[in-house]
Amino acid sequence: MSAHKIIIAIDGYSSCGKSTLARELAVKLGYNYIDSGAMYRAITLYFLRNSVDFDNPEAVSRALADINLSFVFNEHRQASDIYLNDEDAEPYIREMLVSEKVSQVAAIKAVRTFAVAQQQQMGTGKGIVMDGRDIGTTVFPAAELKLFMTAAPEVRVMRRFKELYATNHAITIEEIRHNLELRDYIDATREESPLRQATDAILLDNSNLSREEQLELVLELVKDRATNRLN
Numbered sequence: 524m525s526a527h528k529i530i531i532a533i534d535g536y537s538s539c540g541k542s543t544l545a546r547e548l549a550v551k552l553g554y555n556y557i558d559s560g561a562m563y564r565a566i567t568l569y570f571l572r573n574s575v576d577f578d579n580p581e582a583v584s585r586a587l588a589d590i591n592l593s594f595v596f597n598e599h600r601q602a603s604d605i606y607l608n609d610e611d612a613e614p615y616i617r618e619m620l621v622s623e624k625v626s627q628v629a630a631i632k633a634v635r636t637f638a639v640a641q642q643q644q645m646g647t648g649k650g651i652v653m654d655g656r657d658i659g660t661t662v663f664p665a666a667e668l669k670l671f672m673t674a675a676p677e678v679r680v681m682r683r684f685k686e687l688y689a690t691n692h693a694i695t696i697e698e699i700r701h702n703l704e705l706r707d708y709i710d711a712t713r714e715e716s717p718l719r720q721a722t723d724a725i726l727l728d729n730s731n732l733s734r735e736e737q738l739e740l741v742l743e744l745v746k747d748r749a750t751n752r753l754n
């Protein structure tokens with residue numbers, strides 16, 4: 524039995540450790556990790572910088588035509604940085620200003636069509652881990668392994684607080700709690716590809732799992748899917 528390259532789709536609520544797991548899996552497996560949320564964040568950054576009116580479909584289409592997104596591997600982070608029209612956008616896309624608007628932008632149909640087409644293109648060679656909200660449901664409905672991650676709300680708030688506080692001492696726990704709740708609400712109730720667990724996704728609650736435990740558990744699942752695949 525030989526291991527085949529597969530597609531791993533990881534979806535779930537805001538800040539429940541999807542990207543940490545996805546990055547570690549990709550490093551272990553020699554796969555490509557794509558953070559689909561970074562694409563929606565980069566598009567939002569462009570819209571904010573250029574004062575694009577989100578409610579005007581023509582303005583949105585014109586703006587999308589001017590956006591070129593690409594991923595470039597960053598050795599230091601062991602993950603890819605997102606480039607917005609040849610500029611490394613990674614330092615700006617996690618800022619609160621972007622977080623406050625990204626779910627509104629990601630709910631726009633034209634924005635999703637634009638991002639999903641590129642995401643599907645990146646999966647053609649398999650050997651990819653992608654995390655987001657609609658990866659197992661819309662982007663890769665035939666992915667060999669689908670995970671739906673969740674964690675207790677307070678655990679998620681504190682994880683994100685620690686992450687952001689490292690570079691921004693002005694950030695408050697309340698601000699983060701509000702943002703996570705708002706994004707989860709918009710993401711789960713929007714019309715286009717709402718956040719939901721695919722029927723064949725495995726639910727992974729990592730509230731009480733260490734990073735190592737979580738990685739071990741998922742690597743076992745990968746081994747199973749990659750060796751048992753019929754083809």
Ligand code: CDP
Binds near residue numbers: 539559627658706707
């Ligand atoms: O903060 P966190 O890492 O949990 O979120 P993210 O993965 O960076 O995604 C930011 C936002 O992009 C989400 O709140 C969604 O509104 C949107 N998103 C989406 O709609 N579909 C995806 N596949 C990924 C992200």
